Amino acid sequence: MTLPIDSEDLAPEVRKLLADWLVAMSDSKHVLGLRYAEWCTGAPELEADIAASAMAQFELGHARVLRGVLADLPEDPRGASRDSDPASWYSNAALDAPFADWTELVVANALVDTLLTVNLRAALEGSFRPLTQRLRKVLAEEEYHAVHAGAWVRRLAQGPPSTIDRLGAATGAVWPGCLAWFGPPQGNGLDELHEAGVLAAGAAGLRRGWLDAVEPMFAGGAVTLDLGVTIDWEGWSPASRRHGAPAFDERCFEMITGARTRALGVRD
Amino acid sequence: MAKRQLYEVFARKTRAEPLAHVGTVHASSDELAKVYARTTYDEESWAEMVVVERGAMITVLALEPLVKPEEGGA
Numbered sequence: 001m002t003l004p005i006d007s008e009d010l011a012p013e014v015r016k017l018l019a020d021w022l023v024a025m026s027d028s029k030h031v032l033g034l035r036y037a038e039w040c041t042g043a044p045e046l047e048a049d050i051a052a053s054a055m056a057q058f059e060l061g062h063a064r065v066l067r068g069v070l071a072d073l074p075e076d077p078r079g080a081s082r083d084s085d086p087a088s089w090y091s092n093a094a095l096d097a098p099f100a101d102w103t104e105l106v107v108a109n110a111l112v113d114t115l116l117t118v119n120l121r122a123a124l125e126g127s128f129r130p131l132t133q134r135l136r137k138v139l140a141e142e143e144y145h146a147v148h149a150g151a152w153v154r155r156l157a158q159g160p161p162s163t164i165d166r167l168g169a170a171t172g173a174v175w176p177g178c179l180a181w182f183g184p185p186q187g188n189g190l191d192e193l194h195e196a197g198v199l200a201a202g203a204a205g206l207r208r209g210w211l212d213a214v215e216p217m218f219a220g221g222a223v224t225l226d227l228g229v230t231i232d233w234e235g236w237s238p239a240s241r242r243h244g245a246p247a248f249d250e251r252c253f254e255m256i257t258g259a260r261t262r263a264l265g266v267r268d
Numbered sequence: 269m270a271k272r273q274l275y276e277v278f279a280r281k282t283r284a285e286p287l288a289h290v291g292t293v294h295a296s297s298d299e300l301a302k303v304y305a306r307t308t309y310d311e312e313s314w315a316e317m318v319v320v321e322r323g324a325m326i327t328v329l330a331l332e333p334l335v336k337p338e339e340g341g342a
Contacts, residue, residue: 045272047293047304054307144303151299155270 004129005197007073014196017189018128019075020239021119024090024181026066028116030256031091031246032108033059038098039105051148052105055113058141062120065138069130077239083257087245093177096247103156103163107170110149110217111178117142118210125200126193150217157222168223176229181241182207184233189241270296276325277305279317287318 007015036056043049070076081088094112099105117139124135156167182203183189194202201209211227218225235243254260261267272294278287290309295301301319309317 045294047295047300047308051303051307054310144306147299148303151297151303155296155300158270 002127002197004132005127006129010128010196010198012075014192014198015073016075016077017192017238018196018198019070019073019077020090021189021193021241022066022070022073023077024092024239024241025116025119026063026070027089027091028095028112029059029063029066031089031095031252032112032116033057033063034252034255035095035099035108036105039102042102043105044102048102048152055109055145055148058145059113062138062141065134069134072130083259083262085245086248086253089246089248089256090240090242091246092181093242093244093246094174097249098252101166101170103166104170106149106152106156107167107174109145110153110214111171111174113142113145113149114213115178115181115210117146118206118213119199122194122199122201122206122209127197131198146213153217153223154220157218157220164222171218171223172226175226176231177242178210179207179229180231180236180243182210183236183238183241184231187238189238272296273301274322275301275305275319276322277309277317277319279309279312279314281312282315285315287316290317292322293319 010018033056036052036059040049040053040056043052070078078088092112092115094108099108120135120139120142123131124139126132153167156163159167185203188203190199190206191202193199194205199206215225237243248256258267273296275293275295276289277291277293279290280287291305293301293304293308295304298319298321301321305317305319
């Protein structure tokens with residue numbers, strides 16, 4: 001059995017990688033929560049409205065849990081630029097813009113939400129105590145997000161040809177950005193966190209775990225997952241685990257940074 | 269596309285309590301019924317929750333119709 005690790009047991013360069021991973025995870029969960037919430041009255045049925053709302057609440061709560069771990073690390077990279085520079089946000093590219101339709105929400109639920117869950121499971125099975133102490137409940141709450149994703153992918157895949165086309169297009173748009181999360185063979189940051197004992201798997205293991213989780217959702221064959229897609233690593237950042245900076249619209253950036261409530265003088 | 273069915277939702281807060289009816293959801297599959305039951309009826313920290321498709325329930329006593337069909341003759 002591996003002994004628990006605390007932040008002082010990690011080398012500063014590993015703590016920096018961990019801090020970046022925590023920003024990417026918590027920012028992705030924060031913006032995913034916002035994107036789910038934007039659909040809490042727009043889903044195809046009332047029960048799905050409520051599910052979107054519930055998933056939004058959990059994602060926002062999980063972002064807060066991860067930020068609690070992040071705030072205890074001296075290498076926390078978040079600074080004053082968070083309020084003005086979208087490049088200081090490390091959220092997944094699939095979340096840059098609102099979901100244009102329900103199909104896009106379902107695909108993000110299936111691919112992005114599952115990607116984050118696979119990462120968290122590796123952290124729970126790792127040895128970094130501040131995460132292992134907090135993640136059991138988070139992962140229990142994530143269980144039905146995956147059931148929701150799989151059920152809705154299968155339901156849309158049985159729809160008319162135009163719906164299947166939408167499902168395929170949305171999947172194709174999100175797929176490369178999810179694969180890019182795992183990074184290039186060297187210098188991906190995940191292997192280093194695995195070697196330090198923070199994550200129970202490195203980049204290749206996490207990628208395999210993610211594929212094992214999402215492939216059954218698409219097993220009906222209506223949409224083919226492009227397992228051979230080539231990622232151009234030029235411009236990819238190991239900190240944000242993506243290419244380029246988030247292209248948030250002004251309203252979204254104001255919402256996630258709390259810009260419209262700053263002037264009220266009632267914030268922490 | 270699968271038709272939506274009515275599911276009855278039952279839950280209990282402790283092992284000692286019996287399962288009690290807490291509500292209904294409409295869903296096109298058992299999987300979605302489970303998700304919808306969990307997200308719709310999340311006001312308690314349930315120890316157990318189950319869903320049953322309405323059509324799978326066995327009637328013991330049938331409800332009397334609200335309006336009885338008029339009997340023939342006068």
